[in-house]
Amino acid sequence: MSPTAARITAVDTFDIRFPTSRELDGSDAMNPDPDYSAAYLVLRTDAADGLEGHGFTFTIGRGNEVQAAAIEALRGHVVGRSVEEVCDDPGLVFHDLIGDSQLRWLGPEKGVMHMAIGAVVNAVWDLAAKRAGKPLWRLLAEADPEWLVRQIDFRYITDALNPDEALDLLRRGREGAEERTSRLLAQGFPAYTTSVGWLGYSDEKLTRLAAQAVADGFRQIKLKVGADLDDDVRRCRVARAVVGPDIRIAIDANQRWNVDEAITWTKALAEFEPYWIEEPTSPDDILGHAAIRRAVAPVKVATGEHVQNRIVFKQLLQAGAIDILQIDAARVGGVNENLAILLLAAKYGVPVCPHAGGVGLCELVQHLSMFDFVALSGTTDDRVIEYVHHLHEHFLEPVAIREGHYTAPTAPGFSAAMRPESIARYTFPGGTFWAADLDRKKGKAA
């Protein structure tokens, strides 16, 4: 490497918050008033190509400044590194970050610090994919299986998946990949929509949006449940009547219940044939999910958006606790850890149906599912990516939904970059929206 090789020169961070609580978009049994937010970062380099790496953690408002501070704490691990070196092997950054013994104490591998690591790692992948001139899903799907295996940290998961098994899964996954790439580009990847069923919506709004979702080509919708059983019975009845027997209805309790409540409540809604019950209880409760799954079958059990790392996913699979594994692109340690989780799911034969929504989560996670389809699981059967319709307008490469499918991105990168004008407007508290909001409040108070 030449002494003048390009370096990463800066990690710029932004505390970006959208005032979503004012519309009850995103309301559920545990999150009555989220302000969808992102602790956002930009990796800058002195390379002649001028490319940047973008990444973020999604939060729902308060505490976003803590998440941004956690990203800043990682700056020293990234600034000064060779751009070529980290883009050739993003695993270097991932291993270095999760291996920092002092930072590890703040997790280990969970919560604020782990999500910050995921944001930085994802930004490196964004940069790597841009430099390669490929959308991330394609970079991953076309990568050498041995190189992919080296991207994974097998610590704490070898009792479920070892490097040889991972290599074998990836090699088998490559068979027929070209044909699937063509199919993906032509047809996209199936989506389901949560935008019909927020808890704060009226029955009238639910009816209208559910009918529209079916007309738009979605084959699955999702309703939030868990605040009041009578309401849930009524809303499930309304939704089933609107969509008919052939559209899947998933229900989502957002961790509202204890184990026994989850069982009772899910059984009380069984007559409406929910396809899955999502987050019936704490994401930490592996044995609890296993008990719930045994009790509520044939309703399937799904979780993952709040599962902290590969170690908990490993156990959910080992314990037979879930029917559906829901990865999140910005909760665990980035692409590297999600590769491990996708491989674990493939090993156990459990379909991956990602969590999305929030800020930019649809944009990111579509790449992981598309890689999974093209070069690992090889199928979209029983696989759907969550879709929520808001906040895409803030992204430079927003997701495109066509006939209930995510269209495969073709632009190089991880689709992570937000529009500069959105960053300027919604940075908290100094952006133009929040500054004006503060002025209004001061005016009212005066």
Place this chain on the structure above:
Amino acid sequence: MSPTAARITAVDTFDIRFPTSRELDGSDAMNPDPDYSAAYLVLRTDAADGLEGHGFTFTIGRGNEVQAAAIEALRGHVVGRSVEEVCDDPGLVFHDLIGDSQLRWLGPEKGVMHMAIGAVVNAVWDLAAKRAGKPLWRLLAEADPEWLVRQIDFRYITDALNPDEALDLLRRGREGAEERTSRLLAQGFPAYTTSVGWLGYSDEKLTRLAAQAVADGFRQIKLKVGADLDDDVRRCRVARAVVGPDIRIAIDANQRWNVDEAITWTKALAEFEPYWIEEPTSPDDILGHAAIRRAVAPVKVATGEHVQNRIVFKQLLQAGAIDILQIDAARVGGVNENLAILLLAAKYGVPVCPHAGGVGLCELVQHLSMFDFVALSGTTDDRVIEYVHHLHEHFLEPVAIREGHYTAPTAPGFSAAMRPESIARYTFPGGTFWAADLDRKKGKAA
């Protein structure tokens, strides 16, 4: 409550770091160079008594500023509250903090944000005990069982412990409490020492310190293991030769191993009759600990210092994964969550042997074990509190060890308050020690 009732007026935070890495105190297989640190807070009030509440999270250096920022994010939940109200019922603050739906997204109930909640909650208990004129262990041991049950959040643990069972355990625990209080005040609570066996110490130093520990009255010592098996065999042999067959030797791998490595390595050390293997693998791996325990018996399996919350402890007990439960005073959501964990341990009949050391962890956790002895488990059989000899000089009420026992604190409060001169010296980076250190480094660089 009168309109002029005293209020909490401020939450002052401090990023305090001690340069322990320079002596290899605290070195182990995962933490080669910790700088023991505290994200520290002081609750101030406008009450005439002038009392303050102190609390902290222990970290090992980098990222302590993130932890301090997380404590600051909680300020709005505490400032302005009635001192009397929160001291009469610290559970109000605990429920409010873990129930903040936006902050919850950053865990939930794990990592940086949850530890920050624990620090604030512990500061409230410190203030409450000072106002009551009792050391915290005594306040808890003399509290009405029904009031104690109301301090607990049973969400996600009712499948293992419900409020009625908790009440029953606490009522039975009170039988004979007066006699045990007298015994505790006369004899103290058994300790074991880790100060002999840091990984960075030479065999000569290990030999000298282990002999001294036995002479000082300790009946258990602990060695760090997991970096190199040949070294571990040699060090265990040295230690066993020094202490003889009757002193317990615990070994501690600090999460270094995968499940299969943990089993192989522990069996390879079995000839030296280790009493327990501590943190053999990831603290998140409930099923892994269960597999290890089945394989390495009669060596006991211990973990807990990095266990994130009551939900993981619940499963460790449900799965029969541990012989020894190691609470930490500053990892989970403070006294309230530790009450739940102590009750779970009592329900399952598993002895609690706290993790301590670090900065101030001995000072805090002794109160929880003493409460457990006096008013819950009723015994010190097979119960020992970890003791590490460094950094106590920075506390106003440091622990006192006599003949291998913790002396029961008699001063009101939670023993959490650091000396003002230590705070002034070791606040990072502006305190006098760090400022001078920076000057030295600049001088060398010039």
